[in-house]
Amino acid sequence: MTSLDVAERHLDLETAETNDWLPSQTAEDATPRRSSRKIDISLLLAGAVLVIVLLVAVAPQLFTAYDPIKGLPGQQLKPPSAAHLLGTDSLGRDLYARLAYGAVHSLSGALAAVGIGLFAGTALGVLAGSIGGRTDTVVMRLADVLLSIPALLLSLSIIILLGFGTINAAIAVGITSVASFARIVRSEVITVRRSEYVEAAFGSGGTFLSVLIRHVLPNSLTSVIAFAALQVGWAILQLSTLGFLGYGAPPPTPEWGLLIAEGRNYIATAWWLTAAPGIAVVLVVLSVNRISQAFGRIER
């Protein structure tokens, strides 16, 4: 049989040929597409938590009748009850009200901080990873310098340069996270840049910029977005530390981290003062995380 005959025979087969798909036990092929639109319960919960928290942040007065700043006389340090769902603090302020009014401070501050870190870090990381050589060395050594300074010390220094206040605290926290974002982005970019599809894109005549935009950026951002979601929680805690030290939101502000910090003095007698805001932080972080994971999966 000559190869010509074989070629003809295969050409006949070819129209119906896409049966070269065979079920296989390799992990990739076993689940070719998670196309089943089964709604995941954890995803649904995460979405619900975020929607509620966002609503509370936008309009806290709809969720509680108490004032977050003014205390009620004679109601100090009451445990959770029907009147005060999450109890009261040492000044008789309703903790639930403080949590509700604090959502906007915590979330906006954290989001701004993560946004700054994400954008500046991505820009630097892409620069270092895609150009390489001396640019890479300079950018990464700068990142090393930033990483070598303790985050709190660095943000304190930045606040002292910028001046006190919630927004400046957010900027300071954002800057401290630039280095870690830059590192992650750079390593992702380097991995993607070595992949064959990027080489194939250059091989088909792509310019540096077009390959960067079409392939390198979209493929390296997945894990960065996941990291950003993690950073939201970290930023909330950093902001609260700064608030506790008096560099961030000033004390009457019901910022979540500040609530935890204030509650620490009473942890033995009034557990709800740390537990409730702590759980709120954990829930928000987990939900953001779950949703970013779901996004990553759809994108793939």
Next chain:
Amino acid sequence: MTIQPIDLPKVAVPPSPVLAVSGLTVSYSDRNGARTAVHGIDFHVNPGEVVALVGESGSGKSSTAQAIIGLLPENGKLESGSIRLNDQEIAGWPQRRLDGIRGSVISLIPQDPGNSLNPVKTIGKQVAEILAIHGEASGPVAYTQAIALLERVGLSEPKLRAQQYPHELSGGMKQRVLIAIAIALKPSLIIADEPTSALDVTVQKHILDLIDELRREYGTAVLLVTHDLGVATDRSDRLIVLKHGRIQEQGRTQDVIGNPQNAYTRQLLSDAPSLNIRQRPATAAKETPATESDDIIVVENLVKDFGLGGYSRFCAVDDVSFRVRRGTTHALVGESGSGKTTSIRIVSAFEKPSSGRVIVDGLDLSTLRGETLRLFRKKIQLVYQNPFGSLDPRQTIARIVEEPLLNFEPVPRAERTERVAAIIEKVGLPPDVLGRRPHALSGGQRQRVAIARALILNPQILVLDEAVSALDVTVQAQILALLSKLQRELGLTYLFVSHDLAVVRQIADTVSVLSGGKLVDSGAVGDVFGNPASAYTRELIEAIPGKKHRPPAKPFPLISTGTEQ
């Protein structure tokens, strides 16, 4: 030494089988429910016999092997069926009980020697471990026995090897160590799951020879799981052909190969390049006398070396020259580390040579910079070995195929869509793949997409880097047929890199054989294969499996070198 497998003298009444499998059903469960991978298959293995389980990916051959030794992955389940080992029912035994027979009665030679040894333990200790686990020997006694085993499987300097760690050994040597572990307790059945798929072809031959020799010495039965029909026909007494978890055909190897009853078996046999000496029909270019200007690729005295730190340099390509005529296929052949991939990366201008000259279609590559280099890419396109890695997982097929068009003079959207659809049809894909992403396609379909992307710029040269090596044999035959068709229609020139001489013999006009970065043989395929000039080429040809059932070619003098050492 080279040992040809000999069929054991057949006894009139076969003794009771070592392994009898009946009604074996294996299923895998995932989020979308259970899926049956093996549908009630029956077979047996007699003492001292080699039975080959042959099939393509997804045929259930590995699931069968894993089910027998009780090593199915977590989501796998032995649904029903009986597995009798030495007349003892072992199906459904708990893992703890199976531990008692694994290694001593039944043992496994795994597929990937690289991942199957513990990287933090010395070789000697790992071999001694199997003896200790089954209470055969322990301490220094076991260690001494381990060294004897290492010597038995043909490792040079076994005492030294016993003190080394896995990363200090080559792939072939690691596979020998795993074989030593598998035979340590003289089991009655060895399951060899693709034992040589990850190895170079000459090493593959040495390893298969070793398995053959040991099983004759110990009288062990072997269940050989392989996708390579050539290997299966050479080494087995009986053959079982699997497809989609069902037995298509089983019987004596000679009978199945000589007179296949089943359509699928016939197709597998005709698609296996190693079983069919198929000379390529002469291309048009051959009939006209050669002139210098006909050579579209000219490579002269190509050298590429890499610094290894300090003063030492590693020469990946050492003074290689070849020419390729327009419209023909030139193959670069060699084992891993022979410099074939480096050579074609230089020809496709992804790397610069240390010295030497490459001229493609009249253009000296050393003169290309920036924009001229980018324009040059329209002439020559590379198709990669792994279609999983060479397509952006986030883009749809339409975007992937269209991308090269966006890089050059603007083409209106309507025309782009039209050209993409045309090229997708040309490579034999249905139009509905355009909206899908690469992960929703099979390996063969992905490779077609890669070829479509390479062809959309109408290049003159296609460089194929092991482009069919990762594919199943029938898919491989389809892609090779597609390549011949495209060459005839578009007058393409192919530079084809492969370690598989059987494929090369089928598709190439001329061939260069590389070894350790040096050119050891070159010329027309018929001349090089029929009358190899170098010992290395002879060894490569000798190592092609599937000899046993092929019309004998010219005998070559036996050579033996422990190349994998």
